[in-house]
Amino acid sequence: xxxxxxxxxxxxVRDGRAAILESEPDIEVVGAxxxxxxxxxxxxxGHANVVLMDIRMPGMDGIAATRQLLEKGPAGVRVxxxxxxxxxxxxxEAMKAGASGFLLKDTPRVQLLEAVRRVAAGDATLSPTLVRxxxxxxxxxxxxxxxxxxxxxxxxxxxxxxLRLLATGMSNAELASALFLSQATVRTHxxxxxxxxxxxDRVQAVVLAYESGLVAxxxxxx
Numbered sequence: 001x002x003x004x005x006x007x008x009x010x011x012x013v014r015d016g017r018a019a020i021l022e023s024e025p026d027i028e029v030v031g032a033x034x035x036x037x038x039x040x041x042x043x044x045x046g047h048a049n050v051v052l053m054d055i056r057m058p059g060m061d062g063i064a065a066t067r068q069l070l071e072k073g074p075a076g077v078r079v080x081x082x083x084x085x086x087x088x089x090x091x092x093e094a095m096k097a098g099a100s101g102f103l104l105k106d107t108p109r110v111q112l113l114e115a116v117r118r119v120a121a122g123d124a125t126l127s128p129t130l131v132r133x134x135x136x137x138x139x140x141x142x143x144x145x146x147x148x149x150x151x152x153x154x155x156x157x158x159x160x161x162x163l164r165l166l167a168t169g170m171s172n173a174e175l176a177s178a179l180f181l182s183q184a185t186v187r188t189h190x191x192x193x194x195x196x197x198x199x200x201d202r203v204q205a206v207v208l209a210y211e212s213g214l215v216a217x218x219x220x221x222x
Contacts, residue, residue: 036065101125167209
């Protein structure tokens, strides 16, 4: 059973999302709070394994709450962040804070449920639309000619290419098609990349790829 905590300062929004989630037999809403400062306690009391988190709230915002939760909360809790285009200046900081997924607030019901299930299963949900927005406006690259981090040199040439394409928001199926590989082989490459670089999921991989300059804003696929 997926146990979800809904975090949003608007009661109607909280109730609406909770109703959508509760309609599914494999999802249970274990709580709903309106301030980031309440998240850690609510997760512990409800034994939530997924937090559906709004970014901007009075008091403690969603980014600070995510940092606190992942530093002090139970192991294995995943955060699915909700944002809007007019708030995407927060997106990069939310990624660095450790959120495992990002959705627009107007995401259709089916996609919301799919994202909750993917995040609960340990995958990450990062819309290519949000990746493009992030790259265009907020990713800060190293100075021209800056050397790649030493950790990236541990990757094979194929793993480096997989990481570069993964960072543009490609799914495993799209990676397999672009590189003429099976999806099983793609999954193996991704597992090796995460292990070598000490990454938790695809979101951390995106952050590393852009911060290191491995992928440049505006590259094909991004």
